[in-house]
Amino acid sequence: MNLWRGIKGSIQPFGITFRNIFRKPSTIQYPEQKRTPAPRFRARIILTRDPDGGERCVACYLCSAACPVDCISMQSAERPDGRRYATWFRINFSRCIFCGMCAEACPTLAIQMTPDYEFSKREPLTLVYEKEDLLVDHGGKDNEYNYYRHAGIGVVNPRGGNPDEAPPVDIRTNLP
């Protein structure tokens, strides 16, 4: 019994190899040849801008809270016009596992994943991306959304000026 299995096990691989010699290869000659990744491929992270050109990121810390490997850190602050923004924003890509939790958590669509997977570096510190490295000048996958037009606290539009808001109430009137 064992003898027959041994003989079969020695010959069968030759058969499989022989069969595959005539098949079309499934590997490609990377980096000369490149594949187009799927649209929802999760690789290098970007910070997008809203249609008016402002930074979408409001430094709400939700991405850093969602990040399972703690690779996102930032400091929030207030601009004179009342916009909340990140004074600095840092993603340590040498630690990032590209799970996409940050993009899922982002309430303003600021943080998005791109299919750009080619960014291995020799120096770990060059993989620490700052805000300037992450910011792009487009809206990424959704060009229309501007968070502050829905927030309802009057930063981009005047108070009560968004489409779903009534004008500010007059607290001094007693009329019904």
Add this chain to the structure above:
Amino acid sequence: MPTLTIDNKTVTVPEGANVLEAAKRLDIVIPHFCYHEALGSVGACRLCAMKFLEGPAKGIQMACMVEAKDGMVVSTQDEGAVDLRKHVIEWLMMNHPHDCPVCDEGGECQLQDMTVAGGHGIRRYGGLKRTYNNQFLGPFVYHEMNRCIQCYRCVRTYQDYCGGTDFGVLGCNQRIYFGRFRDGPLESVFSGNIVDACPTGVFTDKTFRFHSRYWDLEEASSVCPHCSLGCATIPGARYRELQRVRGGVNKETNGFFICDRGRFGYGYANHPDRPRIPRIGDREVSWDDSLEEARGRLADIAHRHGPAAIALLGSPRASLEANYRLLTLAHHLETDRIAFEAHPERDRTARVVAALSDKNSRSLEEIRNSDFLLLVGADPLNEAPMMALAVRQAVRRGAGAALIDPRPVGLPFHAVHLPLAAGRLSEFLQAVCAGTFENFSRQERTILEGIAERLRRAQRPILIGGGDLLGAAGVRDLLRTSEKLSKEDRPCGAALILGGPNSYGAALLSGETSDFNGILDGISEGRIRALVCLESDPFTDHPDLSRSRSALAKLDLLIALDCVPTTTAEKANIFLPVKAPAESAGVYVNNEGRMLAFASVFDPGTPIRVTGGGDHPPRVFEPGTPRNPPMSAWSVLGALQNRRESLNSLRREMEGEHARLAGLASLDPETDGRRVLPGGGRFEIPEIPAIPTEEKAFDLISIQSLFGSETLSAFSPVLDPVRPVPRFLMHSADAAEIGLAAGETLRVTTDRGGFELPVALSEVMARGCLFIAHLKGSPVDLPFPGVRFAARVDRRKES
């Protein structure tokens, strides 16, 4: 004691408790907004619905409005109740903006939690959202009215609990608005409490605006270091920066709330000039070098001039452990020249309190439950604000309050005020003991007899005294009066406001040692050559600045341990940086004699905001924290004695040495603390020379101001906009006599030099008195609180 059943679990609660409290005891979480343990319930939010199956109430009711009764059977998971709660949360969310990412409350927002708990996820309402305009509420509180859900907690906190009058509810119908009636900053010094009370983000901490998320903060139970009451606080730190303080819960001291100095005075820990590296002269050195140098130079002085040439100065703002290690350092160096307070009169006052008050000492909780309060020489809003709130709660429950104080004291409650000159406070106390008021004018006698009568009739009376104005002798008289008025079935208590968070503890350790004046004399005469200052600043905290400065200049060696850039720290020959209160663990003994432990919140180091210059933090890896040498003061002092120990072993040693500190080692920061054991014995007050009274001389008294006097909060830039301006306060009739109008400049000449400051007038103060609010770090060398001297006044000559 009714027993009821909630969700098939049985619980017994005290009489008068409501069903929501009973459910809380069973750890059943029911969404609620308007109910708050300190504020009670009003049934405004309609969220705590439960189904009452058996008992006097039937059907779906608001649990906070139903008193627990025997035999009740309640279900929180009943289908109807769950459905009602779901609808209520949906309509509360109807006008709420979509701004959680830019709201500072996010993460610690009760509305977020309750929305999730209530099961509301998708917005169904398609109409327009109501919006409001915001108000500017001053430097501390940020207003975002769109987020409001009308639970009335802010009004109940600000008006009912804290006695503020400038903020409340306006409007009607769908336009209910919570804000100030006029433009301007919030006036109450308890305004920060509406930040804690608001269940959502209508009121947020402006000093913490957009700094951090709640979940990123390092927090721990701590004790407020700004006055002697020892309120519980919860400081929060991130990136090596103390970013905010919120009120903690200690039922025996503050309850739930804290004052604005405790909440917004935290900037000292992040002060840009905070010394963080050990120094010898101007040279920054390592810990080993600095300790070696300190040990060597102390040994050298002891060798050349004898051990008595070394003196040590502790501090009421240093922890009990640090002060104890200073005491053992004195034993180690074989010197008995040690004092625990740079201000000799405050030192004596604290020692009198530590020695004499034991049975009759009262906590803030007991003040809240008292039925008559007599304040003597106390200005609680400036000296210990939460004391004023405690008295207010008693007054709200029907207690009476009276105030004998020369100042025009503002109080958040109604009290009879008799402005009696500072020198007559002791006379008044003795008269209360004796029961006759013959030395007083007829008008005064009528008021005083009324007060004495109420004091006799009250069941739980408490005398409250301010240490600065009464002085040691006055405090002794007050404690004796409270003993005299006590009967077997009706004890009369006493509560005294002391100088610092650990004044009582420092006084416990001092025993019979000399005061700092003795040390200064020794330095002037050349007998004392070296001084070790633990978190104290004799250059600015001594009542006679010229005397202390000229003496201290003669020192051969000044060693300073501190966490803030004081004058002493700057002038020290050897400077040793120590941890700020929020960074180290320790124990304070508050004015009642209650040991309160606090935990370490974070490790010191230059904040990232500073190292990164506000921009990106550095991109280089470092094995250590930048500039983190500050050590706990007790461990630095231990190292000077070649000791290596843990905080626990130190506390056990202290417990063994001092019988009154029993229970110290097992003290937990999460608990309400523990009273020190009685047994102080006697403390003889040395004879203090009386103030020379001159004809036509005014009694110039330096008093505390809430945002100006205390050392640590003086180093908090956030408080700069609310600091008082230096000015004199005098009776309008006195001013009229010399032809002075409010706002004009008054020239005051004393034997310590002259001052020229504008004058403010008042009619509800004692005649012949002149007050000046102390301002730490002010360009004018104002005298320190607790100092009185004769002054001649006249109008400034116009040149």
